[in-house]
Amino acid sequence: MEGAIQLPGTSRRIGLDAVIGLVPVVGDLLSGLIGSYLVWEAGNLGISRWTRARMMMNLGVDTAIGMIPIAGDIFDLMFRSTSKNMRLLRAHLDRHHPGTMVVEGRAA
Template identity: 35%
Template sequence: MAGRTIADIEKIWANVEGVKKLSDRVIGIGPVGFGMDALLTWVPVVGTAYTVGTAGWLMWQATRARATPAVLARMAAYMAVDTATGTVPLAGDLVDTFFPGQLLAARALQKHIEATHWVEDNEAAARASGDHERHLATVRDDPKLKRIVYLHD
């Protein structure tokens, strides 16, 4: 995989935010939101195609951001429920209108990105220079951080 920069990760986060809003929060009424997913679910085939397409795109972004298998599984579960409910006529469409699958999957990825200490270097170089210990200390000292990712590995 080609080396990435922190700016690339920030762009992934922003792109995911855009899909989250377009799919499930164009119109927000308190905690409930509606977007393209809720609207298109009532159009046979088109709604399913939209849901599957956004699911694939979100999973691709997660892969680009080096999400862990657990995050990928959580995202896939949200999107599978969203896709499955949308394929059931009427009752499923009604559930899909209110189930924010893309929003939940996007939030899972964004939280994962925010819980990562990103380093524009490779691990071998960081270990050789002694910077790896400093990165470990940063993760230990910040309760929001859970892992280190070297973007040039």
């Protein structure tokens, strides 16, 4: 969602979130809907309510501010809710399911 394409001449990466977020309101709602799938799957994996609430907060902030024309598009480039939520999910999996731990892009 956030790092599929590297911007030419920079080290900055953008993804589907920033691209569909260019469509006012509908794009940001669609992006939020796609991001909510990760939160739902995290719940299925047994993540705590507190961590799931943090994930929903990340997604909610990204969706709400992303709806603001122009400023929201710039915010989408800086605030990466899906990446933050993946870090929270990976931390949970590393603690509770150490066999799934990933080290340097490879399964341990």
